[in-house]
Amino acid sequence: MPLDTSRPPVLSARVPGSKSLTNRALLLAAAASGTSGLWAPLVSDDTVAFRRALGTLGIATSATPSDECWEVTGNGVGPFAPGRVWCADAGTAARFLPPFAATGRGTFVFDGSDQLRARPLGPLTRTLARLGADVQAAPGGGLPLTIAANGLAGGRVELDSGLSSQYLSGLLMAAPLMGGPLTVDVPRLVSRPYLDMTIALMRYFGAEVTETGGTVEVAPTGYTATDFVVEPDASTASYFFAAAAVTGRTVTVPGLGSGSLQGDLGFAEVLRLTGAEVEIGDHATTVTGPAGGLTGGFTVDMGEISDTFMTLAAIAPLADGPVTITGVAHARLKESDRIAAMAANLRACGIRVDETPESLTVHPGLPRPALIDCHRDHRIAMSFAVLGLGSGVPLTLDDPGCVAKTFPEFHTELARLFPLYEVPTKEK
Incomplete structure (x- = not known):
């Protein structure tokens, strides 16, 4: 064939x-x-x-x-x-x-x-x-x-x-x-x-x-020793699924399928709202970005998968309508005040953002070059890396090395998949 x-x-x-x-x-x-x-x-x-x-x-x-x-x-x-x-x-x-x-x-x-x-x-x-x-x-x-x-x-x-x-x-x-x-x-x-x-x-x-x-x-039964195989991280996978969405490419993550124990795999379902094609199989999940760009104009409650709300917020400027994310008040108590940090960094990129105690609305716009304040928060760094990739606009991370908290090789893996992505070199 x-x-x-x-x-x-x-x-x-x-x-x-x-x-x-x-x-x-x-x-x-x-x-x-x-x-x-x-x-x-x-x-x-x-x-x-x-x-x-x-x-x-x-x-x-x-x-x-x-x-x-x-x-x-x-x-x-x-x-x-x-x-x-x-x-x-x-x-x-x-x-x-x-x-x-x-x-x-x-x-x-x-x-x-x-x-x-x-x-x-x-x-x-x-x-x-x-x-x-x-x-x-x-x-x-x-x-x-x-x-x-x-x-x-x-x-x-x-x-x-x-x-x-x-x-x-x-x-x-x-x-x-x-x-x-x-x-x-x-x-x-x-x-x-x-x-x-x-x-x-x-x-x-x-x-x-x-x-x-x-x-x-x-019950006070104690535990029994056993072997356990760790699945790929669904929160980390969100950045690669988002990269597929903003580039129109197809990305698959082997080992992360319908039997996953991780709720954050639900981020792939959220991407359907942007027009992406999503296939969650038994042993892998695959996302294909929409050829005509991201669809906006929707509201989504991400309270159950709040570790991935930043991934969506970061790519939302590339959609054709505003995107509102609700239910994430508790994200203000993570490694940083993640709602405030995302809003401030998007505004630094020239993007209009509306913020409430528990929500964020991101309006469409082409980002301008900016220095991203990562707040030593790995998820901020990875989210804005995807925005930079999708927009083609140079965004400088002030602390690219903070991704070591969950994925030390994140930047090199993103560049392996998408050669146009430039691995940042500045470290604090």
Whole structure:
């Protein structure tokens, strides 16, 4: 059969493992009895920080020479190696490790970068205290955080997760190590797909979790060591899907299909609103950009997939009508105030933006050259890299290296797929 040259070839993006899955699996393996193998883990600043923090807590880990597998050996109970735990910039470390430590014995001090210290922890630390943990937190309930641990008995508590689902995920993952069942009433929850991911992984490692309405119950069964294969990161894949949308090309991400545990794969469905063709198969997802440019004039609630709202906001100027993104108020409490940061950077590019406490409306316009303030936020850097690619306008990232938080090779991979993209060289 002759080769069909009527369409450009499909570009296959090499997207690394999911940060959310890697760090959850690291914790559950540390809490399990025995040795687990985590295959295709994400190797990035956040996951390496998480793994090192586990080492500080006395958990033995090792890696194959090329990092294709990380082995984690847990003893089936909470940690017994008190000390100072450095979380660096990793929000998951600051939210997941303190509850785990509280199920152990000894005094643990958690701290992190100034950026991480600014992120709220109050709902989680107050809940741990109600469960009987001896917790001393900085003003506002954040880092630095000291826990004098003597195990947790379980019980019933209410945990408001309206600011971050990570509070609830961290508490639930520690629950099988408690002395009795834990029941959590959840009056508010954002980013529901991340809770679904947590519960699915807990069950994979042998936990008994039941959910009824706004209540989650976990039995004190402990965990069983097991091997786990980490999917490609759906949040990171959003940038390559968006690149396809703005260039009219076709990009596929192997290993990220309809059975994915990650809610952020829903970003591909959002791209349908822009006129992109989307195919989510069993083992891969493929996006083809519209030949006539992006369609705008729509409103979309991205509260459940807020880590990808910046990807859409960054390419929205290239649409033929305004794009309104709602439901993302909690994104103001991430690595940066992401709504304000996106609005300011788009305005620096000459784009009209309307901002509310929980939404952003981006109007059409050709960006002008600008210096992008990344705020040390990997998602800002990656989003505006795609806008620069799609518009052909030079946008300078003030901190291109911040992508190392989740994908150190992001710029080179984008340039491999799209040779017109120039890899930035300026580093802070």
